[in-house]
Amino acid sequence: MNTPKPSALHFDEIDAQKARLDRLRPFPPAALERLHEQMVIEWTYNSNAIEGSSLTLKETALVLQEGLTISGKPLREHLEAVNHKEAILKLELAVRKKSALDQDFLWGIHRLILKGIHDDEAGRWRRERVRILGAVHIPPDPVKVPRLMEEFFAWLRHEEPRSHPVWLSAMAHHKLVHIHPFIDGNGRCARLVMNLILMRHGYPPTVILKVDRPRYYRVLREADQDEYERYVRFMARSVERSLALYLQALTPSGASDYKKQGYISLAEASRGTPYSQEYLSLLARKGVLHAVKFQRNWVTTHDAVHEYIKKHGQRGT
Ligand SMILES: Nc1ncnc2c1ncn2[C@@H]1O[C@H](COP(=O)(O)OP(=O)(O)OP(=O)(O)O)[C@@H](O)[C@H]1O
């Protein structure tokens, strides 16, 4: 698999959001604590739901915050929720201690993810062939996994000092699910590693939403064909969503004011363009126009609209 450079991609908007977030440091501890609680629950719920767990967001919160068991739901799903939270705490410790992201660390994460569920396969590379349901790509033969993973860690060590963290985290995630080094838990571990990379560069963790699973699978299929643009853009939007959430919660005054963060409503964005607000909303949903959701509404920037017009001309009103 080649690893193209993100020549067609830029992360200007993310960089601007990140700079705004950094200016708010140090964050107020109480607000940060609340955000953290929320992220742990949302990340755990969505990551496990993508893999088929039937726990709802509310049930995940009850399990993680109150230690409750949900009647009618399998023990396995409770363990998966608790294990995932422990894995997040391990990531956070690694960020604080600046631990290396190496084989031992990844095995440690995997051991937590499968704890009490599949202990004999936890913390080791797979020894069997696997298939990914919903993918055309067939992961490599198990005998190749140790070498491919060595190459993965070498690639990461080489790229990390010279790459944009958003690009790097997305590429690392794809490489991991492409190799599928474990017998189970690959998706969850790859999303954890992606966030570890983001977090150690000062980004908030990002959550791939369960509702986005079809698009997530679609862009992964494209990435399998070395078509990375839409894939990286998908991941970047997820990072933007987290940045917007953190900015919203940590901005001292006017916390819900998207304008203070440099965004404009789609109604405003449509002014002076050939596009209607509804059309811009469609473009935002499709991920073609750079936009983020603020509370329930899409917001964008003047630059993003100009960028879209430059790229697509005045078509499609
Ligand atoms: N076309 C694809 N190419 C590479 N990876 C993919 C593709 N489609 C899906 N995936 C990844 O594979 C994961 C699901 O695969 P599978 O069910 O085999 O994983 P798993 O090993 O059971 O891990 P987990 O239980 O955490 O998902 C998805 O979460 C996604 O990250």
Ligand SMILES: [Mg+2]
């Ligand atoms: Mg699985």
